[in-house]
Amino acid sequence: MAKHPTQESWARRPNEEDMPITFLVNRAGPKGHEAQIILSHDVEGGYVHFARGRSVKCPKGPCEHCKANSERRWRGYCVCANARNRELTLVELTAAAMKPIDIYFRQHRTLRGALLTTKRIPEKPNGRLYATIVESAQAITSYPAVPSVRSLLRKLWGLPKDPDANGDVQRKIREADDDTNSQTA
Ligand SMILES: [Zn+2]
Numbered sequence: 554m555a556k557h558p559t560q561e562s563w564a565r566r567p568n569e570e571d572m573p574i575t576f577l578v579n580r581a582g583p584k585g586h587e588a589q590i591i592l593s594h595d596v597e598g599g600y601v602h603f604a605r606g607r608s609v610k611c612p613k614g615p616c617e618h619c620k621a622n623s624e625r626r627w628r629g630y631c632v633c634a635n636a637r638n639r640e641l642t643l644v645e646l647t648a649a650a651m652k653p654i655d656i657y658f659r660q661h662r663t664l665r666g667a668l669l670t671t672k673r674i675p676e677k678p679n680g681r682l683y684a685t686i687v688e689s690a691q692a693i694t695s696y697p698a699v700p701s702v703r704s705l706l707r708k709l710w711g712l713p714k715d716p717d718a719n720g721d722v723q724r725k726i727r728e729a730d731d732d733t734n735s736q737t738a
Pocket of ligand 1: 611612616617619625
């Protein structure tokens with residue numbers, strides 16, 4: 554049964570939940586990523602399984618994918634602009650690529666404005682990912698501010714919004730839905 558909306562149906566903007574993810578996930582191909590200007594403050598990530606070509610966040614406890622012996626791997630993400638054409642994507646990183654990025658972050662206290670390139674060795678889809686990160690000569694102020702990576706990942710992985718980021722209205726709607734579900738269960 555469709556949930557009966559509890560909100561006024563006029564809306565100048567759709568709800569956050571109704572808006573699609575605005576950044577495509579940019580997985581490194583055999584040649585790695587093209588040069589990218591990092592726009593996020595830092596990388597956000599988590600442990601994921603890959604199922605049907607998608608990443609699924611592994612919850613705290615052993616999940617169905619863990620039980621099926623699917624590998625559990627760390628993946629990190631940050632919003633970047635392609636240095637050549639400024640296309641914005643959510644660049645995906647592996648644990649192997651993170652060492653120089655972590656060192657850069659400690660030195661500069663932010664990744665925003667850094668020039669990131671990656672390559673795979675060997676040059677194959679499953680080759681180990683290596684990152685190079687340096688200060689860029691680009692004027693970072695000409696690039697847009699970007700939403701938090703965690704909020705983008707919550708959408709990507711179909712997780713509920715961060716409770717801290719929720720308005721009272723959204724919480725009340727969810728609670729009302731939960732009540733309805735428990736009554737009909
Ligand atoms: Zn799992």
